[in-house]
Amino acid sequence: MADRFRGVPFVAKRLLGAALVLLVLATVLYALFYLVPGDPAQLACGERCSPAQVAQVRGQLGLDESAHAQYLHFLQGLFAGRDYSSGTSVQHCAAPCLGLSRQNDQQVTTLILAGLPATASLAFGAMVVWLTLGVGTGLLSALRRGGATERVLTVLTLAGTGTPVFILGLLLMMAVCAYLQWLPFPSYVPLTQDAEQWAWNMLLPWLTLGLFESAKYARLTRSSTLEVLAEDHIRTFRAYGVSERAVVTRHALRGALPPVIALSAIDLGSMMGGAMLTEQLFGIPGLGRLLIDSVRSVDLPVVVGVVLVIGTAVVVANAVADVLYALADRRVVLS
Amino acid sequence: ACSGPQDGDAKPAAGDAKPAKGGKLTVLNSDTQSDFDPARLYTSGGGNVPSLVFRTLTTRNREAGEAGTEVVPDLATDLGTPSENATVWTYTLKKGLKFEDGSPITSADVKYGVERSFAAELSGGAPYLRDWLIGGDSYQGPYKSGKGKKTLDSIETPDQRTIVFRLKKSVGDFPYLATQTQFTPVPRAQDTGTKYEEHPVSSGPYKVVRNTNDGERLQLERNPHWSEKLDDQRKAYPDTVDVRSGLDSAVINQRLSTSSGDDANAVTTDTNLGPAELAQIGQDKSLKARVGVGHFGYTNYLAFNPDVKPFDKPGVRQAISYAIGRSSVINAVGGSSLAEPATTFLPDQKAFGYTPYDHFPAGKNGNPEKAREALKKAGYKNGLTITLTHSTEEGEMGPKVASAIQQSLAKAGITVKLKGLEGNAYNEKRWDADGSPGLFITRWGADWPAGYPFLAPIFDGRQIVKDGANFNNAKLDDPAVNKEFDEISGLTDLDAAAKRWGALDSRIGEQALTVPLYHPVYQRLVGKNIRNVVISDWTGVLDISQVAVK
Amino acid sequence: MTPQPNGPTPDSAPVPVADTATGPTGDRAAGALIDVRGLTVDFPAGDESVRAVDGLSFRLSAGQALGIVGESGSGKSTVAAALLGLHHGTGARVSGSVEVDGIDVQAASVRELRRLRGGTAAMVFQDPLSSLDPYMAIGDQIAEVHRTHAPHVSRREARRHAVTVLDRVGIPDAARRSRSRPHEFSGGMRQRALIAMALACEPRVLVADEPTTALDVTVQAQILDLLHELRTETGMGLVLVSHDLGVVAGNVDDMLVMRNGRAVEHGPVGTVLAAPREAYTRELLAAVPRVETPRTPVATAGAVPASAPASGGDLLLEAVGVRREFGRGKNRTVAVDGVSLSVAQGETLGIVGESGSGKTTLGRMLVRLLEPSGGSVRHQGRELTGIRSDLQMVFQDPVSSLNPRRSVGESVADPLRAAGALTDAEITRRVRELLERVGLDPRWYHRYPHEFSGGQRQRVGIARALAPGPRLIVCDEPVSALDVTTRAQVLDLLAQLQRDLGLALVLIAHDLAVVRQASDRVAVMRRGVVVEEGPSDRVYDAPRDPYTKSLLAAVPVLDPVEAAARRAARGSVGALLGTAAG
């Protein structure tokens, strides 16, 4: 088996390939949303806009052009930038310009950059929760297989998954903020503004999302741990008196982690698109909310922009996961 | 409200202690203030948060209940002087008005504010200026991108304090229109086009300190150049106002009811209590005391498109009107505390000219016998099958209401097939003059508490829009009715006008072009330290220019 | 670091010697290190159960060595596992008593067992290739085991200790290779790593289950000498499970011959070998191949005389200057460095050589499981570009070459099913025949790999390679885990197939006698190159290369006295061995 391990060039190559696929994706989205009902100009202008006014707005948004002309302009913006009139002056949207939101004349890039920190805060924090909680309980239940501990853990993590996230979050909030009053109701504070406040206010969203996701990880960790535990090399360490805990955490876990890493990358990446319901519930001004709002208002530039950003995030996360994976299991070749 | 059994309007929640200045008011909202440009805002009576920053020529009377439906002067000294048969309206600005930077507010600033609302870049807002101002339909705003002239000649500013509007036709309602934020002064030198909303120049009691994330969070602070003496409407008790939006409505209500920490000083201007919350509050006296009830001119109704068979037959429309069981419709939207049955198209408030009528009495649960009779007369002895179009989104136009209607019509032998459309598709459909469904659920709200904006878009034959959003679903184009519209809308005596609007409503109602279902009622919860709760019938929302936290 | 194969480990603390003065025959002193009485082990299999060990008893004192021999599947590994209580919680039923260093293994608590394992008694497993953690560097694995029993030792010290023991078992460049992961090691290197792991704990008893099957004879001798030395110096007890009577002869005091889970003969090694009482023991002895015996030529039907060099027309497979590298930069290893070989139809080419010299790598390239990084492999004159089902391979590691989730019958049936020519019933019958042919009970069709002994698994591998009716089989240590009688049977089978079908074989093995017995030509490999190649009798009788000579000199002998003498001689040329292993 060839051993072609290359870290950085590998990721770079990966990104390039992905850029292509993303472009295809953008095109498909463009086409698909063309068919979606709802006139963006009417929606932007408001329901009481007169036809003349709607036409004017349509011109302003460039919607009076043919579909492919619009798409070409979009591409042009992406690679070369575009200019837009802001009324009093002309605003330049530098490449990669994803266009202007049809709803509020903001540059899509600005909107995304504004939403990114909140979403990233949520996603990474939640990942820490689901990894510790999920992998932890997974391991514990693999260790205590068949015992009462395992049964309790199973039921607990399943309760997390079997409850839709909007119910889970609301229940948590009710319990912690309203009933026990341990924490004030969370309201998002940017990390850059006040790190401590940021953490306190993100605590519940992290927990909610983390809990919701952790069952999946617990199950996966448990099953692949058991899988590895049945392998021959585990026998070696047991036969050398290595404690069961060390056998599981040092040997079984390493073999069990690859699928967990693979999944984490996916979840982390796709969460960059925002865990919409969680963001909605806790009022976190992230990409998820931006996305769902723009889908509803057929704000194509924003939809495409956010999806492209998420796509990139997923690709990067997956590439990193693959590198980690190849590091864990050298038998695997990166290609 | 002049009818209904509700227990009066909201009283100050925290006993009789006098409200005092100071403190920080928190506003918890679900919709972000992503439009904060006065040119784009489409608010009734100047809005709530906006009216803390934007003053307009006139404004709504900041009093609770029915008194709140009156229009009163704001920047102007009076409600305006009509001349030339109410086609010319002249306003004079109060003396000593200043922007937040201390510069004087002039009539030119008001004119510029109106002009820029015509720019395509700043789309949004109500259509009336365009329809009424001379040259309004072709004017494209003061910006470079607009074609043609950069100024609108039908607005004149003979001096720094006087501004004159010249209209195409007589408009008695102009003082109402002047409450809208398009009448906010905007200093031309500081206009930054689409960026203006990030920091609009304040003429009101507060100025914007920070606008985070496109209106996600607005932090307001006292505007030192605003003078209490020149503004008899806004109380402006708190020192600062912090508007946080993008919150889930269940969370907002939960926070208000818990009222811990800053939430004790919190209100909401866009979230009302839902059915589940009401059911829960019903058992809690202390919470109940913190709930204010509000009305806003709104009617939810069934609309017909008589171009679609069998709705061309008045008998069929009448049968449906007879068969409708309003109480199950009301239950489907949250029960009697959140909706009152409607038999008139106009909201049940005096300002609209409400004249009670019930041309096709259906009682609470429908009158199947009368309905069958009407059907038989129309030639459908063995019942009939029709399609009801609704939105798939839960809510006032959603599937639950549709099912309720389906079941009450079934009793009269009318088989209803349901057709759900996703939100945007549904809106597109119901506003499509040619292709709107034969029968669908829809609603209408008032731009101001008067008959004209409530009735004209729905029943004035000249407001049938061919290739845009059409609201005259029945495509009623009756010369007599049209003439009546012209006559009443020219009246400057608003009370007299109201009476005639009521009569007109009743007259149109005889044709059974709509089936009024209910008028919504709003229940608003406030934090436990909030005093001076004022909910007017103009907006139905708690007026944050009046609340105090001390 | 210079290898010190015979010197004491600098880091090793002296092991307390409990019972030094026990004679080679083992007086029945109370302080026996191991005391096994009436050990019986049953495995559940299907609806019945298999009795793997049946009423076995033996004792072992400190410093003593016990050899367990016997046919494949006779229960040797099961006994070894029982000594460490490895049957706990596996579903096997164990009765009788097992006492190791005073601990009653059957009744021991989890904690006691943990101390016993590795601390008191260490085990070298029979399947070295899959017994290491694939995700972890070898040195770290050894260090971890070491630290388990010596918690006060720092991480870094343990790591250093690991390098030392790796060096002691003859891993060249131990400091660097300790950072490799198992898949980067050759079979023999992995086996040595396991032995190093056992030694790292300085145990009182070493249970070694076929510890040298994957080793070439020089390294084997070196390892066995090391064990001997530890035994005399520290009083370590040794249980040596092996099918190689030569290995047993030279390295144990007592010998236990097993068959069907029972002891057939038990006594001092000299006595048993010189004057076996039981017929079975005699049978075993008779079957041992001798390296001195020349090959009896295979009478190939109408084929070329075996000793003749392959002529063009009959050339089946040809390697021309094949090279293979692994890794890049600092970690680059050249496994095969320009080897040219040819195999004629019906011919057997033996490949012997140092462990880690690239035999497996070469074998894999011959069947195209690995792509050469240089040179080419030709099949009947044409460049070989992909896998062909008439080129088969028997893998060195019988564990990982069988799918743990499929019954062995199905694994063997697979090539038949893939070919798609036979009905289900025919396939089943055929598989049963094949199983029987390699000496397995055809009723075991539905058993899973983990239910088999090491030798049995190896035979399954052979049966599977035979199934598609190949023209050539690369056998990578096909008989290393087999007892002498079974081995003879399998070699006979291969020879018979060769005769009847003109099957060509590439036989990779460490056992020089086996290679001589079975091959027409032999290639000797060292460090990725072929150092000597020729007809086997020529190479064995008149070796030219010094490495070949040293290999032949290291072949174990059946006579314990002679073995001791040779060991003494080797001791004096220890330095030479050190380089030979490097």
Next chain:
Amino acid sequence: MTVQDVLTPGAGAPPAPGPAAGARGVWRRLRGRPSAVVSGAVLAVLLLAALAAPLLTALSGQDPYTYHDELVDSASGGAPQGSFGGMSGEHWLGVEPGTGRDLFARLVHGARVSLLVAAGATVLQVAIGVAVGLAAALGSRWADQVLSRVTDVMVALPMLVLAIALTTVVSDDFPRPLLLVLVMGSLNWGGTSRVVRAQALTLRGLDFVAAARLGGSRPVRVVRRELLPSLAAPVITYAAVLLPSNIVLEASLSFLGIGVRPPTPSWGQMLSTATTWFRADPLYVLLPSALLFVTVLAFTVLGDAVRTALDPREAGRLRVGTRKEKTRG
């Protein structure tokens, strides 16, 4: 016996008794596990209830659509009258707030949609995911690149966005549940595919795969015979987790108005509308939650049992009943 006998089939030995014990063995091992039997039974009951929904509701004399205005308290938000969410002899589990529809009827009818859609989507997701993951792991480097990138993008695509777009674009006459299955199934396979690819990459390097290839097995066969059995464990575990998340996803879609068309009930829909009621009418929330939870639990336990039963190495452990001995050997 001659070698010829060995290599030519059909000669010698008696015909083989019985086929491979694979599937049968698994079945037998499953039957031996109480947890498997109980969870299987629970699922069977749920499934039966779903299938027999019309029958069951006929028994209770209710249907899931009829409004009962008289049973709700209009003045307080439409909460059911009486205690326990309006439970009575007629309405076994009470009624829905606001409409007074019978909850029992809605639950059993909802089970149909929820289980059907979720199970269908899961099957589709797993099938596509396994196929793509395997193709990526085993195919050429090119295929891996393309498929992995496509997987990335599938994963990256926010489900809801495409779901909204697709469900609004597709004709109204297309059966909704099927559309949901297709949309959910064809958009959400990225996770499975990644997990499968990761696992298959490790597996394909093992000797037994090499042996199978040498034996002349074509890739498809290698996959079916060698890889799938080893992949079954993670895939089944993953599927047992996917299923509940699909039920929840169906809930979210219904919540956004793009799920099954009301008034057809589904658990997801019931849950999402019930959320706010959990203090005023706890039963309304609890019932669908509890059912969902039981389903999830049953699937997980069954998935685990199947996973264990599939592993022959576990078999001895189970049958011999060494329960008392600690598993730490």
